[in-house]
Amino acid sequence: xxxxxxxxxxxxxxxxxxxxxxxxxxxxxxxxxxxxxxxxxxxxxxxxxxxxxxxxxxxxxxxxxxxxxxxxxxxxxxxxxxxxxxxxxxxxxxxxxxxxxxxxxxxxxxxxxxxxxxxxxxxxxxxxxxxxxxxxxxxxxxxxxxxxxxxxxxxxxxxxxxxxxxxxxxxxxxxxxxxxxxxxxxxxxxxxxxxxxxxxxxxxxxxxxxxxxxxxxxxxxxxxxxxxxxxxxxxxxxxxxxxxxxxxxxxxxxxxxxxxxxxxxxxxxxxxxxxxxxxxxxxxxxxxxxxxxxxxxxxxxxxxxxxxxxxxxxxxxxxxxxxxxxxxxxxxxxxxxxxxxxxxxxxxxxxxxxxxxxxxxxxxxxxxxxxxxxxxxxxxxxxxxxxxxxxxxxxxxxxxxxxxxxxxxxxxxxxxxxxxxxxxxxxxx
Numbered sequence: 368x369x370x371x372x373x374x375x376x377x378x379x380x381x382x383x384x385x386x387x388x389x390x391x392x393x394x395x396x397x398x399x400x401x402x403x404x405x406x407x408x409x410x411x412x413x414x415x416x417x418x419x420x421x422x423x424x425x426x427x428x429x430x431x432x433x434x435x436x437x438x439x440x441x442x443x444x445x446x447x448x449x450x451x452x453x454x455x456x457x458x459x460x461x462x463x464x465x466x467x468x469x470x471x472x473x474x475x476x477x478x479x480x481x482x483x484x485x486x487x488x489x490x491x492x493x494x495x496x497x498x499x500x501x502x503x504x505x506x507x508x509x510x511x512x513x514x515x516x517x518x519x520x521x522x523x524x525x526x527x528x529x530x531x532x533x534x535x536x537x538x539x540x541x542x543x544x545x546x547x548x549x550x551x552x553x554x555x556x557x558x559x560x561x562x563x564x565x566x567x568x569x570x571x572x573x574x575x576x577x578x579x580x581x582x583x584x585x586x587x588x589x590x591x592x593x594x595x596x597x598x599x600x601x602x603x604x605x606x607x608x609x610x611x612x613x614x615x616x617x618x619x620x621x622x623x624x625x626x627x628x629x630x631x632x633x634x635x636x637x638x639x640x641x642x643x644x645x646x647x648x649x650x651x652x653x654x655x656x657x658x659x660x661x662x663x664x665x666x667x668x669x670x671x672x673x674x675x676x677x678x679x680x681x682x683x684x685x686x687x688x689x690x691x692x693x694x695x696x697x698x699x700x701x702x703x704x705x706x707x708x709x710x711x712x713x714x715x716x717x718x719x720x721x722x723x724x725x726x727x728x729x730x731x732x733x734x735x736x737x738x739x740x741x742x743x744x745x746x747x748x749x750x751x752x753x754x755x756x757x758x759x760x761x762x763x764x765x766x767x768x769x770x771x772x773x774x775x776x777x778x779x780x781x782x783x784x785x786x787x788x789x790x791x792x793x794x795x796x
Contacts (some may be wrong), residue, residue, distance in 0.1 A: 392532060395447035396426035399457040405410075405488045405511060406453055412521040413528070422449070423534050444471055449482050449528075455489040457498060471736040473497045482531070488512065488522055494775050500735065508723060548782055581753045582705065582717060583650070586682040589746050590646035590655075591709035592627055592639075599712025600639055601627035602744040603646060603674075604755070607685035608661070611646060611673065612791035618658065618675050620685070621646055622786070623744035624760055625663055625672040641674055649715045651681045662790050669730065669781050669789055671758060686746060688783045689754045695726055706736050706759060709746025725777050728768045730785035732757040733777045747780045755783050 394413075398406050406426070406527065416422045420442070425447075430439045450472040460462050476483040485493075485503045487510040505511060505523040514520040588605040588657055603623030608616050629638035641657040648655070658677040664670060692704055706718040721737040745759035757780030764774040 391420050391423045392448040393443075393446055394422045394424040394449045394451060395443055395472075396451050396453065396471060397444075397458075397464060398451075398453035399455060399461050399464060400454050401457040402488050405517075405574070405746055407519065409453070409486070409511075409521050409524060410540070411527040412518075416525070416529060416532070421529075427451055440468070444468060447475075447481055449484065450475070451533075452483060452485045454485050454487050454491065454493065454498065454503070456491040458488075458489060459493070465497075469497055476501075477483075484528070484531075495773075500776060502723065502735075528689045578753070581599065582707075583669075584684065585686055585705075585746065585753055586650065586707050586715050586717065586746060587650040588686050589707045589709070589715060590621060590624060590648050591715075592744065593647065593712070594639055595643055595645060595647050595778055597720075598707065600644070600710040602742060602746070602759075603627070604687045604707070604744075604746040604758075605680065606673070606688070606700065606755070609672075610685075610688055611662075611787050612794055616675070616678075619655075619680050619683070620661060621657075621670060621674050621676060622625075623674070624758065625670050627744050628674065629672050630660070630663060638791050641672075646676065648680050648683055649709075653680050655680065663788075663792060665787055669786055670760065671781055671786055673790065685746075685786060686755045688787065689749055689752070689756050692732075692756055692782065692784060693724060693749070696779060701725075703750040704734060704756060705748040705750050705753070706734075706741040706745055707748065708740070708759060710745075722785075726768045727782070730782050731768060732780040732782055733765065733768065734780065736762075736778050756780070756788070774786060 376401065396406060396410075409542065410424070414421065417424065420606050427436065427440060430436050452458070452472065468624060468636055472481070473482045475481040483501060485491075485498045487503050487505070487508055489512050490510050493503075502508075504527055505514070505520045509518055509520075511520040511524075513702075513741065527557045532540045589600060590603050590605075591598045592603050598599045601623060603621045605619050608614065608620045613620075626638050628641050630640070641660055645655055645656070646655045647653070655676040655678055657674045658673045661673040663672040663676050701724050704722050706722050708718075710716055717734055722734055725733040725735060726744045727733065734747070742759050746755060747759055748754065748756040749756050759778065759780050762778040763776070765777050765779050766774055
């Protein structure tokens with residue numbers, strides 16, 4: 368069973384492959400002078416990394432008297448391995464920060480020459496900015512000033528930066544260490560995925576063990592959907608029919624998107640009919656056919672379908688569904704989520720580090736994730752309780768929620784609670 372922990376497409380835990388070096392990593396601070404107090408506070412929390420010669424930092428206050436300040440900034444920006452963007456409304460409103468430092472930082476990040484980490488200092492709107500697609504620190508992108516204890520927020524930033532540096536240094540010690548072609552790194556000798564997850568998420572050992580075991584059980588319920596000829600078409604996952612107001616059944620029920628497996632109709636020409644589709648469960652190594660369609664939403668509605676399989680799936684349980692889903696709030700931290708799917712028709716993958724909620728309403732959930740074809744129909748889980756929050760539908764320029772104008776680059780999932788309501792209404796329960 369190919370259990371893959373997928374790193375972010377771009378974000379604070381992804382690193383370009385440098386040439387071997389033993390020098391400390393160079394950190395460039397990009398910030399507004401109005402936020403200098405918070406930069407100083409963060410700087411204190413990075414002191415241990417500096418004393419250990421893991422990093423050396425630079426900011427514009429280190430420009431010597433008489434030096435050409437613009438030349439000095441340009442030179443240090445080009446030399447940096449890590450660029451910390453200290454984000455606030457003042458930072459985003461600064462013409463120099465935005466047009467010079469931020470623009471060049473993103474160019475270097477895109478080219479793989481440097482790692483750009485946005486650190487949210489104060490509440491501000493980053494949608495439609497150059498950093499909108501980058502994973503943000505501290506935990507959940509919650510601004511430092513919104514934490515009850517700012518030292519804890521700064522400590523969280525320092526801890527996650529240390530994790531990234533350790534990944535870099537491990538690769539430097541063994542440049543020949545194998546890497547997944549999509550960026551997944553081989554685990555260090557003597558470490559398990561459990562150890563890696565513990566470091567990333569900062570969970571206690573016993574909690575992490577239970578959490579990882581639950582993640583695996585959720586993954587056992589996720590199938591790669593394909594045509595009879597073997598061509599991959601998407602993902603789907605097992606649900607309990609009673610959760611949708613349907614009679615108890617010994618036959619497993621699978622939920623997916625109706626544009627992956629569905630009925631013929633205008634605008635749904637590419638969906639595979641259920642009799643021509645198969646579901647392969649990687650962990651159980653079992654392939655099933657679809658016996659019948661239990662329920663299908665209109666094409667202009669939720670675009671989901673509930674199907675009955677033709678036989679059991681050993682060691683796979685239906686995924687429990689959330690009862691009190693997250694709703695956007697200025698006061699509540701944004702929780703992380705986990706996306707489980709078969710992207711590109713490959714093996715089962717768990718996107719653990721690059722998925723964060725953005726917005727939600729009664730029937731849609733918006734989040735950022737490095738998805739690709741084959742993820743439609745994937746399982747979107749709340750990270751803490753690992754209950755199903757949504758089914759992954761699409762990614763692209765998506766209309767904003769709550770009556771806001773314009774679009775933005777996000778993923779959209781369909782709320783499981785909305786699907787429950789629709790199925791219950793259709794069967795009169």
